[in-house]
Structures are given as C-alpha cells and as structure tokens.
Amino acid sequence: EIVMTQSPATLSMSPGERATLSCRASQSVGSNLAWYQQKPGQAPRLLIHGASTRATGIPARFSGSGSGTEFTLIISSLQSEDFAVYYCQRYHNWYTFGQGTKLEIK
Amino acid sequence: EVYLLESGGGLVQPGGSLRLSCAASGFTSSNYAMSWVRQAPGKGLEWLSTISGTGGSTYYADSVRGRSTISRDNSKNTLYLQINSLRAGDTAVYFCARASSTYWFDLFDYWGQGTLVTVSS
Numbered sequence: 752e753i754v755m756t757q758s759p760a761t762l763s764m765s766p767g768e769r770a771t772l773s774c775r776a777s778q779s780v781g782s783n784l785a786w787y788q789q790k791p792g793q794a795p796r797l798l799i800h801g802a803s804t805r806a807t808g809i810p811a812r813f814s815g816s817g818s819g820t821e822f823t824l825i826i827s828s829l830q831s832e833d834f835a836v837y838y839c840q841r842y843h844n845w846y847t848f849g850q851g852t853k854l855e856i857k
Numbered sequence: 858e859v860y861l862l863e864s865g866g867g868l869v870q871p872g873g874s875l876r877l878s879c880a881a882s883g884f885t886s887s888n889y890a891m892s893w894v895r896q897a898p899g900k901g902l903e904w905l906s907t908i909s910g911t912g913g914s915t916y917y918a919d920s921v922r923g924r925s926t927i928s929r930d931n932s933k934n935t936l937y938l939q940i941n942s943l944r945a946g947d948t949a950v951y952f953c954a955r956a957s958s959t960y961w962f963d964l965f966d967y968w969g970q971g972t973l974v975t976v977s978s
Contacts, residue, residue: 785964787902794952794968795902806966838902842964845916846892846904 753778755839757849763857766829772852774822774839783843786815786824789851790835798837799824826854859883859967861953866972873943873976879936879953879969887911887931890956890963893938895949896971903949906938909961916961943976950974 754777764770774784782802787795797806799815802822812827826833834856839849865877879891892907906927907916915927926939936953950973954965 787965789902794970795965796968797964797966800957800964840902840964843960843962845962846907848902848904851901 753780753841753845753847755841755847755849757837757839757852759852760850761853761855763855764829765857766831768829770826770829770833770854772824772826772837772854774817774824774849776820776822776841779819780841780843782818783841784815784817784822785840785842786813787838787840788833788835789838795838829854831856859955861955861967861969863951863953863969863972866951866974868975868977869943870978871944871976874939874941875943875974877938877940877951877953877972877974879938881934881936881953881955884955886929886934886936888959890959890961891929891936892954892956892965893927893936894952894954894965894968895947895974896952897946897949900949905951907956907961908936910959914961940974943974945976948974948976 756775758773784802786799789795803815836851860882862880887910893905908927924941928937950971952971953969955967956963957966
C-alpha cells in the first residue's frame with residue numbers, strides 16, 4: 752500500500768507570502784498526483800492534476816511540480832481566500848490521500 | 858453544469874444500516890466512474906469505494922469492504938452506497954465524487970457537498 756505523507760501539518764503564513772507545501776509518496780506514483788483545496792464546510796476542489804497541470808479556472812499563482820515520490824504545491828502570493836486545507840492524492844492504480852496541510856493566517 | 862447532490866445521511870444506531878444516494882446532473886453518468894469519499898469530524902479525506910461507468914466493476918477500501926455495496930442506476934443518474942454494521946468510527950461527512958473519465962481510478966474533478974452520517978445510540 753502506498754502511503755502519502757504531507758508536510759508540514761500546519762503552515763502559518765501572511766497574505767502576499769509564498770507558500771510551499773510538500774507531499775511524499777512511499778513508492779513512485781509517476782505523475783499521477785492531484786492537489787485539492789478544502790475550505791470549512793465545503794467539498795474539496797481540484798487544483799492540480801498530473802502533478803503540475805492546473806485544473807480549469809485555477810489561478811496561475813497555484814503551481815505544482817514533482818514526479819515519482821516527491822511533489823510540491825506552491826502558492827506564489829497568498830490571497831485571503833487561499834487559507835484552507837490542502838490534500839494531495841495519488842490516483843490511477845488506486846486512491847490514497849495525504850493527511851492534509853492546514854494553511855492558516857499568521 | 859455538473860452537479861452532484863448527496864442524500865440519505867442522518868442519525869443511525871450502532872449496528873444499523875444506511876443507504877446513501879448521489880444524484881448527478883449535467884453529464885452522461887455512464888461515461889464516468891464514480892466514488893464515495895468520507896471525512897470524519899476534524900479529520901482528512903478517506904476514499905471508500907469506486908464503481909465503473911457501467912457498474913460492472915467495483916472497488917472498496919479495507920475499512921468498508923464486506924459491509925458496504927456501491928451501485929449505480931444510470932437511467933436515474935444516481936449513485937448509491939449501502940453501508941451495514943455501522944459503528945461510531947463511521948461517523949463522517951460522505952461525499953460522492955466524479956472521476957474525470959471512464960477509468961475507475963482517475964482523478965476527481967467534481968464533488969458533491971456531502972451528507973452527514975452520525976452513528977450513535
């Protein structure tokens with residue numbers, strides 16, 4: 752079973768700063784990695800798929816990179832609406848979510 | 858526009874059963890695999906089960922395998938999840954999600970808003 756580990760668990764940042772979120776897979780998942788954003792009381796929203804492709808309507812300040820076992824989500828300049836919980840997910844042969852990173856206002 | 862609406866949640870006693878529904882609109886449901894994902898209070902996302910577009914293939918996480926059944930009625934554009942032998946650890950918001958293609962383990966491009974299941978006596 753592939754385990755997805757996200758770090759840090761909580762990230763305290765200020766608006767305008769650059770946020771870097773990490774996701775590590777216990778075995779290679781190729782580029783079959785998605786990132787989702789979830790705000791309180793809402794369903795998750797797809798941000799990134801294929802490790803680096805932004806989903807439709809996702810602002811350019813969100814970017815994803817990586818392949819194999821190491822992945823990164825970067826938010827280049829945090830806006831107030833970006834403070835949320837972010838999950839990585841490996842897909843294609845099975846589904847596994849990371850435990851999430853809470854991005855909070857400092 | 859794609860829209861997913863879950864229903865069927867509520868309060869159920871330990872050992873009881875529940876059938877959740879997910880009504881889909883805005884797309885041809887048989888062209889897409891569908892899944893159920895849950896989220897316990899204050900916790901992360903947990904994938905539970907997936908069904909292919911035709912309904913011919915089903916997959917389950919260990920946490921629900923053997924006590925749950927995923928199914929779909931494409932004529933009604935509706936997805937279902939039957940869960941039996943419910944326990945306190947099943948308390949969660951249950952989301953349905955659409956895979957982005959017919960492939961049953963493709964990424965989730967649309968999610969419903971979820972339905973809350975509370976297991977308590």
